[in-house]
Amino acid sequence: MDVQVQFMAELSQLIDKLSFLSRDQLKIALKGYKPAEVHTIEFIGEHSETNVTAIASALYVTRGAVSKITKRLISRGLIVRYQKPDNQKEVYFKLTAQGQEVFEIHKKFTNYFMQRDEPIFRDSPDAVATTLAFLHQYNAFLDQKITIKK
Amino acid sequence: MDVQVQFMAELSQLIDKLSFLSRDQLKIALKGYKPAEVHTIEFIGEHSETNVTAIASALYVTRGAVSKITKRLISRGLIVRYQKPDNQKEVYFKLTAQGQEVFEIHKKFTNYFMQRDEPIFRDSPDAVATTLAFLHQYNAFLDQKITIKK
DNA sequence: CATATATTGTTTCTTTGTCAACAAAAACAG
DNA sequence: CTGTTTTTGTTGACAAAGAAACAATATATG
Numbered sequence: 235m236d237v238q239v240q241f242m243a244e245l246s247q248l249i250d251k252l253s254f255l256s257r258d259q260l261k262i263a264l265k266g267y268k269p270a271e272v273h274t275i276e277f278i279g280e281h282s283e284t285n286v287t288a289i290a291s292a293l294y295v296t297r298g299a300v301s302k303i304t305k306r307l308i309s310r311g312l313i314v315r316y317q318k319p320d321n322q323k324e325v326y327f328k329l330t331a332q333g334q335e336v337f338e339i340h341k342k343f344t345n346y347f348m349q350r351d352e353p354i355f356r357d358s359p360d361a362v363a364t365t366l367a368f369l370h371q372y373n374a375f376l377d378q379k380i381t382i383k384k
Numbered sequence: 385m386d387v388q389v390q391f392m393a394e395l396s397q398l399i400d401k402l403s404f405l406s407r408d409q410l411k412i413a414l415k416g417y418k419p420a421e422v423h424t425i426e427f428i429g430e431h432s433e434t435n436v437t438a439i440a441s442a443l444y445v446t447r448g449a450v451s452k453i454t455k456r457l458i459s460r461g462l463i464v465r466y467q468k469p470d471n472q473k474e475v476y477f478k479l480t481a482q483g484q485e486v487f488e489i490h491k492k493f494t495n496y497f498m499q500r501d502e503p504i505f506r507d508s509p510d511a512v513a514t515t516l517a518f519l520h521q522y523n524a525f526l527d528q529k530i531t532i533k534k
Numbered sequence: 535c536a537t538a539t540a541t542t543g544t545t546t547c548t549t550t551g552t553c554a555a556c557a558a559a560a561a562c563a564g
Numbered sequence: 565c566t567g568t569t570t571t572t573g574t575t576g577a578c579a580a581a582g583a584a585a586c587a588a589t590a591t592a593t594g
Contacts, residue, residue: 244519
């Protein structure tokens with residue numbers, strides 16, 4: 235059980251540090267855009283056919299929150315709202331040109347951060363492969379626990 | 385760069401799934417206590433000599449937030465506030481008997497979750513060791529980036 | 535020692551998100 | 565097909581957390 239404690243500790247530390255290191259720079263580069271807004275733009279940019287409910291469950295927030303954020307993003311001209319001809323209930327979104335710009339800036343930074351960490355991944359490819367496999371296995375294990383529960 | 389993308393994806397998925405699986409049960413077991421409150425109690429329980437600033441930076445929240453939460457925890461009789469004779473500025477906290485109870489419940493569940501995942505760790509000790517080493521190395525790498533920045 | 539600077543904790547204001555209630559639309563059951 | 569149930573998105577009231585301003589205290593500097 236001791237290794238598990240260590241594993242969790244390393245994991246949460248890693249997450250914290252990664253977000254700490256990116257926070258400041260992203261804040262400056264995307265000044266004027268709130269984190270939640272950028273996050274939503276990012277998701278819409280990667281999933282062109284996505285509605286309120288899908289965004290909410292992907293981002294682990296409520297539909298109400300998505301409804302409010304998208305409303306704001308529309309009023310700021312970053313996304314547009316559209317519906318499909320055969321469904322009057324679901325609401326979909328896509329980026330405007332301006333939204334696309336924000337998306338690109340964010341992506342550029344993501345790439346920058348990955349380049350920063352590239353040495354770590356390059357120097358020990360075997361350890362990386364093993365780690366990746368283990369994380370994948372752990373994820374699959376948890377998937378089981380989740381489906382069993384339902 | 386592809387492995388890095390995969391690594392990040394596996395990592396965030398893992399985190400999401402772990403929190404999803406624990407959320408419901410913890411919510412029931414610690415009914416009446418908000419997640420942030422439990423989190424704070426947990427940290428104070430593990431660090432008996434800790435002040436507002438230390439809690440804030442460990443939990444990645446602002447001092448204002450800690451100030452408010454601790455105030456609430458005091459009024460609910462879960463922690464006590466104390467100061468050291470030679471320092472009138474810093475404010476320290478420790479758990480009351482009731483706070484200790486909450487701490488124990490939380491710990492019990494943490495143990496339960498670890499037991500749930502124990503098979504994964506037991507079945508492939510080598511992969512676990514490699515993973516742990518890699519995470520540790522990555523953390524150290526980021527520590528450098530953080531200190532350089534300062 | 536005296537003064538300037540930094541740190542600590544609290545408070546106020548604003549933003550964000552959750553929750554619950556709701557209306558509209560779609561899916562389902564008989 | 566008709567009535568019921570479920571799903572979807574929106575809204576308003578409320579709670580949580582961040583940012584900034586502030587007072588009190590501690591530390592550093594000359």
